[in-house]
Amino acid sequence: MRMALATPPVLGERRRLFVAAAPGFGKSWLVRSWLADQRVTWAGAGFDPEAVEDWLVVDDLPALDVAAARTLAGRIDALPPAVRVILVSRAPWPGRLPADSAALDAHDLALTEPAVLRLLSAEYGVDDPDVAGAVHRLTAGWPSLVHLAGRHLRGGDLASLCAPGTALDAFVAEQVVEHLPVPSRRLLRRLAELGTACEDLAGPRAHRTLRLLAHTGVVVPAAAPAGTYGMAPMPHWLRPVPALAAVVTRREPLSEPTHLRLHTDTAHWYTERRAWGPAARSRWSAGDRAGTSALLREHGTAIVAAGGAEQVIEAYTGLADTDRELRLLCGEALAVTGRLDEALAELTPLLAGRSTVEAGLAWRLGMVYYARAEHRAAFEALERGRIDGADTADEAFLLAWTATVHWSVGNGEACQEHAHRALHAASAAGDPRALAAAHVALALRAALAGDRAGNVEQYTKALAHAEAARDAVQAARIRANLVSQLLEEARYPEALAGSAEAVAAAEAAGNATALSVALVNRAEALARLGRLDEAERCGERALAISQRAGSGKAAYALTVLGDVRARRGQRSMARAAYEEAVRAADADGVRQCFVPALAGLARLVAADDPAAARVHAEKAVSHGSGPLATRALLAVGWVAVAAGDRAAATEAADRAEHSARLHRDRAGLAEALELRAGATDRPSARRSALVEAARTWRTTGARLDADRVAHQLGLLPGASAEERLAARVARGALEAAGVALGTGDVAVPPANLAIRVLGRFEVILNEVPVPSSAWRSRKARDLLRILVARRGRRVAREELAALLWPDDDDDLRVAHRLSVALSTLRSVLDPERHLPADHYVFAAPAALAADTAHLDIDLDTFLGEAEVGHRLHEQGQPAEAREVLAAAERRYAGDVFEDEPYDDWAVPVREEARATYLRVTRMLARLAAERNATDEALGYLLKILARDPYDESCHREVTELLELAGRHGEAKRARARYEAAMRELGRPAVAAG
Known part of the structure; x- marks a missing residue:
């Protein structure tokens, strides 16, 4: 196990x-x-x-x-x-x-969720992270339950995991529940019925038993129950392990009197704390229909706002007296949970053919149509609402939602007018929920105008009002929108952290629309930070939520999926996603998504279908204003680059850069600089633009974008050795992340000649090893080996002659032999004679040198990676250092010219590379030990001992690590190896400390 x-x-x-x-x-x-x-x-x-x-x-x-x-x-x-x-x-x-x-x-x-995925994958062939996540939620990481789930999934599904007769059902009943003390068993049955509880709710006499169940893993920490947003915090909310609760509820149900008494007491406890949603649910479970109805009528809107929409729907479904007031409430609850068709079915009959309706019905209908991205229908519904000047909360909501729909279609003036009217009405009403809605509308107007500071200020006010009103639904919406603002400013690490909070808030509130937005935002942040698999899963989940709701807002998820797939070179899938997003957004003017989808589509098809790409890009520009203009202009520029129109591309780059600076869009600015590099044929201008773009991307944390630009910089003619090394490292990182190279690159192609000297010597031309028979001369091959070992430094002809023909004193004959060897070498490296004679090997009258700018030499890459890795570590970037150093360690296939170890001229470079390898590996071991990754650290240390069995400090580190890990038997054997090695050297081993 x-x-x-x-x-x-x-x-x-x-x-x-x-x-x-x-x-x-x-x-x-x-x-x-x-x-x-x-x-x-x-x-x-x-x-x-x-x-x-x-x-x-x-x-x-x-x-x-x-x-x-x-x-x-x-x-x-x-x-x-x-x-x-x-x-x-x-x-x-x-x-x-x-x-x-x-x-x-x-x-x-207990096993963590990643550990559950590793276990299920290794032992049961279950590789789906979503399935592993579901198993972890059901079992809370209880190891035996995880194994039972893995076995069950070989022939069954999760829905039947806890069914009667399953192995898990038998294990829980016979091995867990049967052995619990009577008080624990009794409390577990009550907790299984309630789902979530805390010590205060369980009662003082149950405190000790509850703690016992918690320590032994029968109950686990839980989030606060739905509908308790803003309630005074309760310490230690707990719930039974869900798989356990399912078995207990079925096998040992509470008696009817106990059931009723439990829920009656629970309803009273929640009512005292003004947690109306759980109170209503408990009253319903206790059979108190009249009390449930009264709670819904008096506090129904507050229940929905606090995250209890499902509780309202559940109670409403069972009530017989569902009048207009309750139907209005249920429609709102259904809309919040994303059941938009059902919401319309409840709300539309209330119109009853009337030309005007009360504000409460109008704004709820408008909200539903807005969630469906049906803006014309939303306007029609909102315009039917009566505004009598009474400045009620419902009138404020009506005006706020009207402003929101105007924002969505890009109508700035109307958005501003209605937002200010909403604020006036909400202020007069003194309703914090209405004030939150009004400030959200003002924040949207600020975003449309490119006013970043105003946007944040209004959202901050809105969130304060939402929290004061215990309005989880609006708070979730605000948190999701705040992450959107961070993304627009390219603050990706902050956006990722904020998106986790936004997703959790939307899930707790039951707000399906906010959840979809939060997931799209999270997908974008993950993609920018290089975590493409996770980004795609978030995008697909957001898409599923929108599609279940029948919402045109699926266009947002489709666009982010198009972006991820385009990065991976999945052109057909990316095009399908973009085109579906354009159709969904264009159907009713989802302008905030229409422009990005068109821009993405234009850039994707620019090379294959330039005419269509130009149409898409120009359409994006015609619809793009405010911050959206930057992305549209970039698309125009890249389409022009593909068409060879440098003047149009430069103009688009200028306009995109201006727009990005105006709206504090660092990502747009970096892309505009890349576009400028692609639009110019002047190497100095191209380099300058790419250097600034790389610097900008690095400040945003967008690793893949920074790597893409680093890769391009290293491929430019005249790139420095450090830039070429950085390009190789970046290429490896991009390939590891699954990013397709070549699309959008503006540099020349890399060298097609690779020389491998770590381990066995090998020359690879156009990805094919050069056979021994191609050399015709052993001396030509040795000449290349010597020049490569000197790493681009010039080697005097006299020195080469002495190394290659040490026994020949005839200077003329040796000079002729060297010329023949050089000619043979050049013919091997460039058999078609397409390149200048000095392209790979520079020849002066007195000396020769390998031109390392045109050669991919693994030794140079290895030494460069080691240097960069150590520099990153010194600069306090351990994660980046570890990545580069690990690449260097993997590259070291063996000592330099290990297959021909007897040439004295190779000794210095061989020792240099070997010492560098040992230093790299030791650093990796220390970085692993600092992360408590004991096995990884030991692996690196043992690699050092394999190459240097007399490394005393390494022996001691191995022993100490094993002792700290409690692996005393292994430590004892490691100590014996250390002492034996020291005896061979005639040195005493340091006493164990």
């Missing part, structure tokens, strides 16, 4: 470790794996002190009371000081642990 903890915790001076968790957490298995190489006594609580060796493991320790625990602790204290003790139990230690003890509970042993 694969576990969360491969090694035990560091005990330090403490003598005992207490491990407590429910059955199936692999406690005993884990301890056995830790102590495999130790002298261990396995015993029960009545162990014989005389028989104990280095370690005592008391396994399957029963639940103890305080007196029994004190007695056991005394017996352990009487053991010799060198003995260490591990106690393994299904129940926590009663009271406080002895002072010299460490403890692990179920939460330490």
Whole structure:
């Protein structure tokens, strides 16, 4: 069984470790794996002190009371000081642990979601991250439950995982529930019914039992229940492991009186805390239909706002007296959860053919049509709403939603007018929810005008009002929109962090529209930061949400998916996504997405269909104003580059750069600089633009974009050695991320001649190794080896002659031989004679040199990567340093000319490369140790010892790492190898510390 903890915790001076968790957490298995190489006594609580060796493991320790625990602790204290003790139990230690003890509970042993994915993939062939995520949610990482799920998925699905007769059902019933004490079992049944609870809700008499269930992993930390947004924070919200709760609820249902009493008490508890949604749900579960209806009528809007839309829908569905007021409420709840067709089915009959309707009905209908991206219908619905000047909250919402729809179609003046009217009405009404909506409308107007500061200011005010009103639905919308603003300013790391909060907020609020927006934003941030797989999954999830809702806002998700697939070179899939986005956005004027989709499509087809690309780009410009103009102008420029129209491309670059600076769009500015590089044929201007673009991309954190520009810089004629190295590193990173190279590159193609000297010597021409027979002369081959070993430095002809023909004193004959060898060498490297004679090997009257600018030499790349990696580490960038150094370590296939080790002239460069490799590998080991990646660190250290078995400091590091990890048997063997190596050198081994 694969576990969360491969090694035990560091005990330090403490003598005992207490491990407590429910059955199936692999406690005993884990301890056995830790102590495999130790002298261990396995015993029960009545162990014989005389028989104990280095370690005592008391396994399957029963639940103890305080007196029994004190007695056991005394017996352990009487053991010799060198003995260490591990106690393994299904129940926590009663009271406080002895002072010299460490403890692990179920939460330490549970598998994380990535670990669940690795386990399911390795042992059960389940590679889908979404399936692994669902298994983790169902099992909370309980190891045995994860294994049972993996076996079940070989022939079943997750929906039937907990069904009667399954292995998981039997395990939970027979191994877990049956062995619980009666109070724990009783509380578990109540918790399974409630779903989520805290100590205060469970009641004071249940506190100790609840903590016991938490320590053993039967209940796990949970988010606050739906509909409790803004409620005074409760410590330690908990829920039973969902798979466990499913089995318990079915096998041991509560009696009817107990069920009713539980929900009645729960409803009262929530009502006291003004958590109306959970209170309504509990009243409904207690059979109090009248009380439920009264709560909905009095607090229904607050319930929806606090994240309880599903609770409203559930209660409404079971009520018989669903009048106009309740239908209005249900329509709003359905709209929030993304069930837009059902919302219209509830709300539309309330129009009853009237030309004007109350503001509350009009804004809710407008909200539904806006969510569907049907703007004409939204305007029609909103215009039917009566505004009597009463300045009610409903009138403020009507005006705010009208402003929002005007923003979506790009009508700035109308947006501004209605937003200000909404603020006036909301202020007069004194309603914080309405004030939040009004400030959101003003924020949208500021965004449309390119006023970044105003946008943030208005959203900040809106969020404060939403939180004061306990309005989770609007708060989720605001958080998602704030992330959009961060993306527009190319603050990608901040946007990624904010998107996680926005997704969680939208999920908690049940706000489907905000969730889709948050997921699209997260996908864009992930893509910019180089995490394309995750970006695609987020985009697909957002698309599924929009499509289920029947919303034209699916265009947003389609556009981000088009962007990701275009980066990967998946041109057909990207084109399909862009074209579908254009159709969805154009159907009713989703302008905020229409322009980016058209721009993406234009750039994608620029080379294959220039006429269509030009039409798409010009249409994007005609619809693009404000911040959207930058992306449209960039598309125009790249289409012109593809068509060879440098003047038009330069003009578009100028306009795009101006637009980007105006709107504080750093990504747009960097792309405008790249466009400028692509539009010019002057190498100096191209280099200048790319250097500034690379610097700009790096400040945004957009790793793939920075790598793309670094790759182009290194391919420019006259690129420095450092730029060529950076280009090779960037190319590797881009390929590792799955990015297609070549699209949009403005530089010359790379050299087609590669020389490999690390390990065996090999020349590769146009990706094909040059056969030995092609050389015709061993001396021509040796000449190249010597020149490569000198790494571009000139080598005097006299020195070459002495190295190649040491026994020939005839200077004329040797000079002729050298000329023949050089001619042969050039014919091998350029057999078609397409290149100038000095392209690969420079020849002067007195010396020869390899032109490393035209050669891809693995030694130069390796040494350069090592230098860059160490520089990054010195600059405080450990993650980047690790990436570059790991690439260098992988590149080192062996010592220089390892297949021909006896040439004295090769010794200096061989020793230099070897020393560099050892330094790189040692640095990687230290970086891994700093991250507590013990196995990775050990792997690097053992590679060092494989090349230098007498490296004393390396031997000591291996031993210390193993000791710290608690792998004492391995540490003992490592110590023996160290001492043996030192004996061979006649040196004493340093005493273990």
